[in-house]
Amino acid sequence: MAPAFGLTPFRVKRWRSFWRLCRVSLLTLFGLSAGLIIAHALSQPVTLRVLMAAPDVPPWNAVMVKAFEAQNPGIRLQIVEGPNATNLIEDLYTSAFLLGDSPYDLINMDVIWTPKFAAAGWLVDLTDEFSQAELDAFSAPDVEGGKYQGRLYRLPIRSDAGMLYYRTDLLEKAGYQPPQTFEELIKISKDLQRKGWVRWGYLWQGRQYEGAAAMFVEVLKGFGGYWVNPDTLEVGLDQPAAIRAVEFLLGTIQDGVSPPGVTTYIEEDTRRIFQNGEAAFLRSWPYVWTLANADNSPIQGKLGIMPMIGSAGNEGGSCLGGWGLGISKTSRHRKEALQAIRFLTQGELQKQFILEAGYVPSRRDLFTESDIVAKYNYFPQFLEVIQRAVLRPPIAQYAQASDILQRYLSAALTNQMTAERAMQEAARETRLLLEAGRRRQVVGGRKEA
Numbered sequence: 001m002a003p004a005f006g007l008t009p010f011r012v013k014r015w016r017s018f019w020r021l022c023r024v025s026l027l028t029l030f031g032l033s034a035g036l037i038i039a040h041a042l043s044q045p046v047t048l049r050v051l052m053a054a055p056d057v058p059p060w061n062a063v064m065v066k067a068f069e070a071q072n073p074g075i076r077l078q079i080v081e082g083p084n085a086t087n088l089i090e091d092l093y094t095s096a097f098l099l100g101d102s103p104y105d106l107i108n109m110d111v112i113w114t115p116k117f118a119a120a121g122w123l124v125d126l127t128d129e130f131s132q133a134e135l136d137a138f139s140a141p142d143v144e145g146g147k148y149q150g151r152l153y154r155l156p157i158r159s160d161a162g163m164l165y166y167r168t169d170l171l172e173k174a175g176y177q178p179p180q181t182f183e184e185l186i187k188i189s190k191d192l193q194r195k196g197w198v199r200w201g202y203l204w205q206g207r208q209y210e211g212a213a214a215m216f217v218e219v220l221k222g223f224g225g226y227w228v229n230p231d232t233l234e235v236g237l238d239q240p241a242a243i244r245a246v247e248f249l250l251g252t253i254q255d256g257v258s259p260p261g262v263t264t265y266i267e268e269d270t271r272r273i274f275q276n277g278e279a280a281f282l283r284s285w286p287y288v289w290t291l292a293n294a295d296n297s298p299i300q301g302k303l304g305i306m307p308m309i310g311s312a313g314n315e316g317g318s319c320l321g322g323w324g325l326g327i328s329k330t331s332r333h334r335k336e337a338l339q340a341i342r343f344l345t346q347g348e349l350q351k352q353f354i355l356e357a358g359y360v361p362s363r364r365d366l367f368t369e370s371d372i373v374a375k376y377n378y379f380p381q382f383l384e385v386i387q388r389a390v391l392r393p394p395i396a397q398y399a400q401a402s403d404i405l406q407r408y409l410s411a412a413l414t415n416q417m418t419a420e421r422a423m424q425e426a427a428r429e430t431r432l433l434l435e436a437g438r439r440r441q442v443v444g445g446r447k448e449a
Ligand code: GLC
Pocket: 085, 086, 110, 111, 112, 159, 160, 210, 211, 212, 214, 267, 285, 320, 321, 322, 323
């Protein structure tokens, strides 16, 4: 019988060997291409993305990114420049988290965000990654600012504290010592304005944004008041001290000591006016020092800096600020992100960062480090300032509480409400917010039980 398809057994054998050869070659080709693709993917650098406020970007690029990329081959650090105001950055991070797949691996976090971000489950728990000895190298309030319910979610990169800047040249010429109370500050301001040496006495941040809340806790402390007691959740905004604090700020505008525009200013607006030589005093953060002392600054060498003062008979208080790094739970590069946190928070790098930008260290030994003290001779006393700094309430509902305060403070400062009425409303809404939070916790507790 003729073989199938008219092929002789010999030909069938040849066809079979031919097909076997084809299969082997195809498989080899496939294996090689897959290998090449994998090798290519592996050789691609991992990119860690982090969003931050615009003024932070130049020192980050100059010091952090440069050192990190040089010493961590295969990992790129991509800085995404955001707006200036911290609450706008927080909104951007929040919407990224809510969308479910955050494009950011590292989260550059303000000290006030940890409770909210951690409570929402957006951050990787870092508690087991760092020993107590490692954490002890940082100042305690900065570490605490990275914790929520006893767990660690953020490592401090730098601290911050509200400061009072003054013009040393003008004060000396007029025979004044730096003011020790708000009352002295107003008196000196008015005198220097009367002499025509400055247009404005005192600059502060009064726009409806987070910076105003930070500024206001200092004035509150300076009048012996408080915002929210984090242990008892008592609200102090409608107490006489808080109303006096608002009236003090209002008075600076009414008396022409502060410009009317102060109610629209954020940090950078006030820095520009002060740096131009137009004001005697400024409340701001330590970053101003480096910029106001730069070669192109009209007031280079003519400014002093001191912790925030209070009203006569009360201790003043600098607000604790500061920034640190956490890791997004949705990051696909957790290992590299952790490697970055370890690298970026080390002492030598923080030292370079501080020498570049004048930020406050978060590592305790840097406050007295010789190169740093040679450049910023006021730093040794800052450690104490940081340890005693006034906190904004470390509660999970902080963003909403701050929003309430900002709204009513702004209403009072722009004369839409009296100070008393505004603070009563702010206190009432804050109590409702905290009460709702408490109820949620009780219900949550029952569910879990
Ligand atoms: C600074 C502080 C930060 C604060 C912000 C307010 O960046 O470090 O903690 O929230 O100013 O504008």
